[in-house]
Ligand SMILES: Nc1ncnc2c1ncn2[C@@H]1O[C@H](COP(=O)(O)OP(=O)(O)OP(=O)(O)O)[C@@H](O)[C@H]1O
């Protein structure tokens with residue numbers, strides 16, 4: 001049984017492909033140019049075969065694959081079921097639940113347009129994220145270290161912070177010259193608040209003894225801020241940035257409805273209005289994959305910066 | 316010789332939460348000679364750490380003055396190095412960077428990089444440069460904490476129960492290490508300890524303090540040459556004497572029975 005484990009995804013793929021070829025399609029679904037789901041299975045099949053073979057020759061390297069194998073198999077099995085339910089038997093309303101072939105066909109055939117939407121979203125997100133994170137870290141450090149600034153700015157942060165960024169839309173539309181700058185502002189705002197709060201809190205909770213150590217070792221005020229305050233607050237800072245990232249994804253989707261007329265969030269909404277649900281799903285898949293990649297990237301950056309925490313804190 | 320510490324009628328009071336005052340130190344007078352090894356011993360909570368923090372310049376006396384050589388102590392200086400109880404290494408820096416911290420903070424790192432290596436070797440941590448504090452044993456952490464302060468070449472080394480958390484063997488090793496470092500670098504050592512044996516083994520003089528508000532109960536000269544035998548008759552005699560004083564100092568009434 002253990003021997004079979006790495007091959008489970010492949011079995012699942014073979015089953016799905018076999019059913020897809022063997023069973024007739026329902027006439028309710030519009031046919032696509034190519035059998036995309038089958039192609040999808042073939043490509044995955046090649047990967048999974050390679051993965052399974054690798055576990056035979058390099059047992060250690062394939063460990064991760066062996067652990068994940070049943071999960072991959074289950075995911076493909078679910079897709080297979082969905083394929084049966086939609087394309088083969090049309091058990092669900094055809095308009096809202098298009099076949100996987102259709103969804104994949106959009107991703108492939110509309111790929112240039114989707115890519116341009118994605119690029120435009122990424123532009124908004126990265127600009128807003130960078131501004132928001134930088135501003136958040138700066139205000140957080142200022143408020144965390146300076147009592148006077150904390151006195152004057154903290155109430156403001158507390159008042160503005162918890163408001164959902166999208167509540168600012170009516171004002172943003174008036175104040176900002178372009179919808180792009182307005183949207184960037186909203187995204188920056190969503191990252192700024194949690195980053196500020198967590199950074200300031202992180203700094204204020206640093207045990208004083210670390211600053212005392214630094215000062216008896218000859219560190220001046222600024223050196224202490226730079227080399228004790230900031231690194232010690234780094235884990236909290238990352239928590240803030242993670243929170244901010246989550247909120248910024250939501251804000252991005254809403255901001256694109258402001259009238260930018262571009263971006264992946266706008267695409268989904270537009271296709272929904274046109275009742276093109278295959279396109280909606282295609283957009284959703286692209287969003288899921290990109291946000292997943294972004295979050296993974298953030299994790300990687302954090303692991304790099306916070307190596308010293310490994311073993312201290314479990315994550 | 317530099318590094319004489321003069322403590323003139325120093326009183327330190329803290330505000331308690333309920334608004335009342337806690338007198339931690341009450342009119343302490345002490346002259347620590349340059350290059351001397353002196354130990355402070357006394358009941359818990361009597362104000363030993365408070366006194367060290369005053370010498371380090373981390374807090375100010377309520378009354379009285381403290382001098383290092385001819386100048387009054389105002390604020391911290393790398394020339395008065397303080398080794399904290401649990402070493403308090405920076406968890407985000409590896410051992411190398413922890414030990415180099417003082418040099419970098421003082422902007423002298425570039426010209427004295429070799430010093431870092433030699434101090435790492437001095438406390439036998441070669442090969443652990445890249446390790447983070449949480450990957451080290453208690454004794455190694457304590458040694459790194461020592462090296463981090465020593466690298467600044469302080470005139471006065473203040474040690475707040477630096478070996479308190481260690482097992483007996485590591486402790487004895489590090490005590491010998493302290494003597495070796497002291498003989499080599501010739502700085503003034505002021506050590507807070509709970510361990511009478513440690514005090515007798517290490518110091519020129521032992522300052523026994525009373526319970527709070529702390530005054531100096533007695534100063535005992537240890538006229539034994541180094542290295543000392545831990546079970547020599549004079550050693551044991553001094554040890555018993557200090558324990559007697561501490562007993563007396565720590566008790567408010569005689570027990571009603573004797574075993
Ligand atoms: N920052 C502070 N605020 C209020 N009270 C303090 C403060 N620091 C010390 N104290 C009080 O001063 C007294 C002496 O404290 P200190 O830490 O100097 O004792 P100690 O002799 O070092 O004790 P131990 O041997 O247990 O470390 C204690 O009663 C303590 O409660």
Ligand SMILES: [Mg+2]
Pocket residue numbers: 363364365475
């Ligand atoms: Mg203490």
